[in-house]
Amino acid sequence: MRLTLLNVIVAVVLAIAFAALNAAYLVWAERRGAARIQRRPGPNINGPFGLLQPPLDGIKLMAKQLTIPGGADKIMFITAPVLAMFPAIMSFVTIPFSDSIVAKNMSVGVLMIFAFASMGSMSLLFAGWSSRNKYSMMSSVRAVSQAVAYEIPMLITAITVVMIAGSTDLMEIVHQQSRSFLHWNIFPLLGNSHNILMPFSFLIFFICTLAETNRAPFDLGEAESELVAGFHTEYGSMGFGLFFMGEYANIVIGSCMTTILFLGGWGCPFGLFPGVWWFILKLYLLIATFIWIRWTFPRTTIYGLLNLSWKILIPLSLFNLLFTAGLIKVF
Amino acid sequence: MNPSTLASPTLLSVDGLVGVVFLIMVAITIIGGLIACNSDRLVRSVAGLVVCFIGVAGLYFFLNSPFVAMMQILIYVGAVAVTISFAIMLAAPEENKKIGPPSILAGPLGFATAALITGGFTVLALKTEWHVYKKLNDGSMKTIGLQLLTDYSMVFEVVSIVLLIAILGALVIAREGRDN
Numbered sequence: 001m002r003l004t005l006l007n008v009i010v011a012v013v014l015a016i017a018f019a020a021l022n023a024a025y026l027v028w029a030e031r032r033g034a035a036r037i038q039r040r041p042g043p044n045i046n047g048p049f050g051l052l053q054p055p056l057d058g059i060k061l062m063a064k065q066l067t068i069p070g071g072a073d074k075i076m077f078i079t080a081p082v083l084a085m086f087p088a089i090m091s092f093v094t095i096p097f098s099d100s101i102v103a104k105n106m107s108v109g110v111l112m113i114f115a116f117a118s119m120g121s122m123s124l125l126f127a128g129w130s131s132r133n134k135y136s137m138m139s140s141v142r143a144v145s146q147a148v149a150y151e152i153p154m155l156i157t158a159i160t161v162v163m164i165a166g167s168t169d170l171m172e173i174v175h176q177q178s179r180s181f182l183h184w185n186i187f188p189l190l191g192n193s194h195n196i197l198m199p200f201s202f203l204i205f206f207i208c209t210l211a212e213t214n215r216a217p218f219d220l221g222e223a224e225s226e227l228v229a230g231f232h233t234e235y236g237s238m239g240f241g242l243f244f245m246g247e248y249a250n251i252v253i254g255s256c257m258t259t260i261l262f263l264g265g266w267g268c269p270f271g272l273f274p275g276v277w278w279f280i281l282k283l284y285l286l287i288a289t290f291i292w293i294r295w296t297f298p299r300t301t302i303y304g305l306l307n308l309s310w311k312i313l314i315p316l317s318l319f320n321l322l323f324t325a326g327l328i329k330v331f
Numbered sequence: 332m333n334p335s336t337l338a339s340p341t342l343l344s345v346d347g348l349v350g351v352v353f354l355i356m357v358a359i360t361i362i363g364g365l366i367a368c369n370s371d372r373l374v375r376s377v378a379g380l381v382v383c384f385i386g387v388a389g390l391y392f393f394l395n396s397p398f399v400a401m402m403q404i405l406i407y408v409g410a411v412a413v414t415i416s417f418a419i420m421l422a423a424p425e426e427n428k429k430i431g432p433p434s435i436l437a438g439p440l441g442f443a444t445a446a447l448i449t450g451g452f453t454v455l456a457l458k459t460e461w462h463v464y465k466k467l468n469d470g471s472m473k474t475i476g477l478q479l480l481t482d483y484s485m486v487f488e489v490v491s492i493v494l495l496i497a498i499l500g501a502l503v504i505a506r507e508g509r510d511n
Binding site (some may be wrong): 005073075076079106107108111112114115116117118119121122125126130131136141144145151168197 | 348372373374378381397398401402404405408409410412413414416417420421471472
């Protein structure tokens with residue numbers, strides 16, 4: 001494919017559209033899923049299955065007035081929600097949905113996605129600080145300490161996969177898992193690595209994704225019973241909407257990364273459909289698991305949350321890293 | 332680079348757009364630096380610092396080293412800036428107050444230092460004989476890793492000693508705080 005300006009623009013527009021559409025319709029999926037788990041109808045009035053709910057919500061949010069609290073830092077108050085959405089959209093540019101559907105494949109794809117994911121915590125900090133509300137502030141400090149804590153085991157686990165693949169190129173990582181579905185990184189012994197700890201890596205990575213996206217049971221940043229609504233207490237209108245879209249876009253990216261690193265990307269177990277459908281199937285199965293977990297588990301405490309990362313996940317993932325390095329050296 | 336690529340390309344050609352992107356990155360870096368130095372509120376300064384880091388990352392990317400660019404964002408924006416803002420938020424509740432009137436010497440001394448540094452860099456840049464390569468190497472992780480562990484292993488070791496000392500210092504300070 002020749003790199004023309006038109007191609008680049010089309011790719012970027014598609015990435016933004018994919019991120020925004022997913023963010024909108026995952027809210028719908030989340031509410032339907034929650035309703036199903038709690039045995040109530042959920043949004044079902046507007047359109048078939050309530051499918052018109054997200055655009056209507058969007059129109060409502062955009063029609064509302066954006067109120068800025070008196071003592072707030074205006075510039076940063078407005079910048080924060082934009083910063084919540086921007087890294088998510090940037091990450092979509094390099095995610096390969098199949099061997100031909102990728103906006104811009106980069107040799108440092110893994111790094112790029114984690115680099116932009118780490119920018120998300122800046123938006124939480126700015127939102128909490130600029131609102132001039134002690135609950136927002138406490139919430140953002142919580143959310144960031146959580147994000148910093150879980151970024152470490154997540155990166156270490158990602159490094160083990162990168163070591164096995166010998167590349168940070170997302171397409172290369174998927175290609176190495178593409179021989180058969182037993183070669184996916186999640187499977188021990190038969191997988192690429194012959195590493196019996198890979199299922200645990202997958203689990204650690206998945207838990208970290210849950211925590212990084214501030215999802216229940218790790219949503220301490222928005223613990224309503226303690227902190228009103230968390231860092232977005234003072235946000236109304238589309239400011240609030242952008243935070244929500246950012247959260248769901250991050251869930252999609254986390255699931256994409258789990259699919260690519262551990263579940264063989266667009267690799268298909270039986271070869272029935274073209275790869276991109278398998279990628280989307282795996283992606284939405286993971287997202288469904290996210291929703292399922294959120295409405296099944298109660299919220300943990302902040303100390304339990306931080307201890308889980310610093311005392312259990314980080315030592316485990318470090319051990320895993322050394323073990324994998326040893327295996328690679330021996331075989 | 333041969334002179335033909337240096338001859339000013341039209342704005343909408345690929346070279347022209349690349350030049351525009353480069354200038355935007357330089358502007359972002361400078362604006363971020365100015366915000367970081369001149370704002371009254373410390374948190375805004377950190378925001379300026381973040382903008383500056385992103386601009387620098389863009390420059391690295393422009394210079395054919397995507398790995399360094401990504402590390403710049405991952406470490407400086409994702410870790411260093413977050414840690415700095417954490418420290419500010421935990422330590423300084425009255426961030427609106429100015430620290431005090433600056434001393435009379437602050438302006439001239441600052442100006443002299445800035446002039447000295449700028450002059451030094453200018454002389455250095457003009458005196459050095461630049462070897463312009465199209466591409467020094469591929470700038471990939473593999474190349475950087477090999478170079479760090481072979482040609483530049485001494486630098487690598489010294490940096491790790493600096494980090495070790497920093498960690499020990501942090502531990503010592505934290506210990507003292509605990510006794511109080």
